[in-house]
Amino acid sequence: MYSRTMLKVRTLSNNLKMYGSTSSNFVNVSVNDKSGVAIVTMQREPVNSLNLELITQLKTALSDLERNKCRGMILTSASKSVFSAGLDIMEMYKPNQERVRNFWLSLQDLWMTLYGCSYPSVAAINGHSPAGGCLLSMSCEYRIMLPNFTIGLNETKLGIIAPSWFVATMKNTIGFRKAEMALTLGFLFTTEEALKVGLIDEVASSKEDAIAKADKFIGQFAKIPPQPRTISKLMLRSKDIETLRKTKEQDLQAFLQVVNDPKTQKGLELYLESLKQRKA
């Protein structure tokens, strides 16, 4: 039913080639011929950490779907245990200044594209989804998660502050009070806790079940005229998108200041070590 790569994800654009990146394919898009629903699969092993290339390819895939008037989009992961580990810490550790700048601008762009897309969007969260992974999930309209994983904005636990648009997305998803608790604690919710707090909408027993549930959710819109649907969605979401659009440069400068602070660099080094030691 879902034909692989019917919509081709463009390889890296020229401005990325100058960083010597290879054009690996970190995103697979398959479209159901009958329903017109696309499955966008992140496939950057081992943990789908969001580096410049994955972010850029996701943005391209989502924009292509918009142009091709897709009927709905399901975002998921090729990994069996991780949806996305969030931002790739290696992009922020001892960064090349031009690349890290591009990295952040591309993340802003991806969020604005996903949060404001006209088609119905569902995250089929088939693994852990901390920080940037949680942002991607929350930016979709509906979330279905598999049991025994965790999701949340854990930035404060890492000694950093989630940007205002991450905060706005969480507030819009679970409400002020619960977002305040979750953000200040840097809380990672288990699947059951996430369901209780409204961070996810359904629990699925397997990835296949999650896709089936996502298809069902999107199927409801077959009877709704697309334009009123999109306008209603954007009435709720466009204020936060416009806020970031207007303050992109300011947001970038704030990010660069934090990343280039020697204390942040030390923190990143220790965090990377701790991630490696967890295995030992």
Ligand SMILES: CCCCCCCCCC/C=C\CC(=O)SCCNC(=O)CCNC(=O)[C@H](O)C(C)(C)COP(=O)(O)OP(=O)(O)OC[C@H]1O[C@@H](n2cnc3c(N)ncnc32)[C@H](O)[C@@H]1OP(=O)(O)O
């Ligand atoms: C700390 C950031 C400071 C930046 C300051 C600027 C502030 C700007 C605002 C930032 C906003 C958002 C921040 C983020 O998104 S930061 C990323 C936060 N993510 C996490 O804390 C998750 C960390 N990872 C995990 O908890 C686990 O990996 C996992 C997702 C639960 C999966 O566990 P696992 O056991 O299946 O896999 P594991 O063995 O841990 O990892 C496999 C290898 O992948 C490496 N790795 C994991 N996560 C990341 C990552 N986010 N970036 C880069 N690399 C990552 C891990 O080190 C292993 O590598 P190796 O095989 O040992 O070489």
